[in-house]
Structures are given as C-alpha cells and as structure tokens.
Amino acid sequence: MQIGAITITTTAEKPSRTPVGRQPVRWYQYLKWGDWVLYALIGLLAAVMFALAPGRLASPGTGAVLERGGEVILTLSAADLAASGSADVVSGAYHYHLVYTDGRIRFAEADCPDKICVRTGWISRPGQIAACVPGDLILKLTGTGDPDQTDDVDVIVR
Amino acid sequence: MNRSSRNIRRLTLDALLVSLALVLSLAERWIPLELLVPVPGIKLGLANIVTLFAVLRLQGSDAFLIVVTRSLILGAISGPTTLLFSLAGGLLALALMLLAVRGHEKIFSVIGISLAGAAAHNVGQVAVASLVLQEPLLLLTYLPPLLLTGLVTGTLTGIAAYPVVKRFRLPVERAG
Secondary structure: OEEOOEEOOOOOOOOOOOOOOOOOOOHHHHOOHHHHHHHHHHHHHHHHHHHHOOOOOOOOOOEEEEEEOOEEEEEEOHHHHHOOEEEEEEEOOEEEEEEEEOOEEEEEEEOOOOOHHHHHOOEOOOOOEEEEOOOOEEEEEEOOOOHHHHHHHHHHHO | OOHHHHHHHHHHHHHHHHHHHHHHHHHHHHOOHHHHOOOOOOOOOOHHHHHHHHHHHOOHHHHHHHHHHHHHHHHHHHOHHHHHHHHHHHHHHHHHHHHHHHHEOOOEOHHHHHHHHHHHHHHHHHHHHHHHOOOOHHHHHHHHHHHHHHHHHHHHHHHHHHHHHHHOOOOOOOOO
16 A cells, blocks of 8 residues: 555565665656746746736726727716616527626626636726627727727727 | 458448447437526537547548538528528537547546537537527527536536547558
8 A cells, every 4th residue: 555655565475576775757748848937937928928918007997998890889987887787688599698886897797608707706996908709899998098099999989 | 451341441431430429419309408408509529529539539531531521411400590500510510639649648538628619519519500590699698507507517528439449440440
C-alpha cells in the first residue's frame, strides 16, 4: 500500500512490483524545456492582454449601448443604468433579456446556442463589452472613465 | 502491404478518428465546466486528444482531413456559427501543433504540443468572433481568461493523450 511518498507494507500485502529505488514518475517530469517556455509565454500574453483591456477604471458617468451589426439599437444613459430595469431584444432567431441595476448591466437570459453573452456576467466599467456572435450583438459600456472612449459617445449622438 | 490496402487502412483509421473526435466534442458539452469555472467560452477541448494523436502518429494530411471533416459535421449538427468557430479554432490549432511536433521529444513533450494547440484554438475562435462582430476589443476582453484556463485544460488533454500516443505505435508509416 502506498500513501503519497510513504510506503506502508503490511505482512499480508505482497511486496511492490516496483523495483527498489525507482520513484513513481509524475506528469511534470515528462515536461521538456520548451513546454515551460510555452507556459510562460501564454501566461505572459494573457497578462499583457488583461492589462491592456479597458474597464479598469470605474466611472460614475457610465452608460450602455447595444449594437447589432454595428448599428446602435438600444441606448441607456448613466441614469438609466443607476436605476433598475430590464430590456428585451430580438435579434434574428434569438431572444435576449437584459437586466441593469446599480450602474451595471448584463445579458440575463438568452436562447442563443452557446450563451457566451450570458456567461460574461455583469459589466460595469467604461470600455467593457459583452458579445453574442450568433445574434450579432455587442453590449458596450460608454463613459468618461477612459479618454479613448470618447469616440463611442459620438456614436450615441448619431 | 500494397498501396490500395494501405489506403483503405488509412481511410478507415481517419474515419474512426473523426467519429471519435465528434463524440468527444459532443460529449464535452454535457460537462458543465463553465459552472465550476465561470469563464465565457471555456471548454475542456477533449477533441484535441484526437488531433494530438493524428499529429504525432499519422501524417499532416490525415490530421488536416480529420479536423476539417469534424468541423463540417459539427457545423451540420449545430449551425453555421459553430462551423466557423470550429474551423477557425481547429485549423489554427492544427497549424501550430504541426509546427510544435517538429520539436517533439527534443523541445516539447506531448503536453507542450497540446498547450500550443489549446492556446491557438482559443486565439482562432476569439479572432473570428471579433472579425464577425467587427470589434477588436473582444480579443482583450475574452482571450486572457481563456488563455489561462487553456494552460490547465491543455495540460489535462496532453496528459490524457500521452498513454495513447505512447502505446499506439500503429503500423501506419509516417513517410508512406
């Protein structure tokens, strides 16, 4: 019987067939140096992208726009988001239920195939997005928290 | 073994692997992984085991046919979005795995090739999503968590594929 690194041999038990002095091989002992490089590179890439992603700064003036095929089909102001409410949207064959409260918004329900939009969860900071490819929808947060987002404000005016 | 019987062998094996990959792709939908790890789009990538095997033990053309056929059939079952995602992720993953397999045993283990495939699969899928929706920010939003979870799932599928790759030294000549 073997528990972790300690081998307990009772008199009733047959001796282990593993030769003496041979340690069990763990999965990471198969790794080559290139594997470790890949772990580091992929992790680094993820970290850099995460650092570049918008939505790190909270902003009191955060509103939301829902775009379908590049066109804005729903605009919610910061005041709308601060109050509680919901919106139902139909895009193609799919139905979506959006819920917003306390300055945040999410796809609460959808009947699209993979439900990536719903799993994205709450978004609350300018620049954050939730997307649904089958329904061709992008929910974007707009606001003053990030100077790069001023372009999106122009879109609402149009 | 003459040429025609070798071709039949190859056809049969490839068809078998396509069906295996399909079953794995469909079966992993029943695993509610996203409930445990709330990352949008997360998957175990079990079909990656089949691609790993094909890349390591068969020819590149076999691996290509298996990936494309699997995507086409999945697309026929689940619709055009799935087809597009499956092809983009599958082919980019295959391309990187074929590159990585050149360094197999020397630079990368099976796990490293699996990691490359998992990361490329995620990049391909999110890139297609951001192209379809014309929103490059999707890459920054959805890719980082998928890349990180891909390190874990890629390791797991690599470990799962290891004994298969190790034991099945099929009489299918790589050079054939």
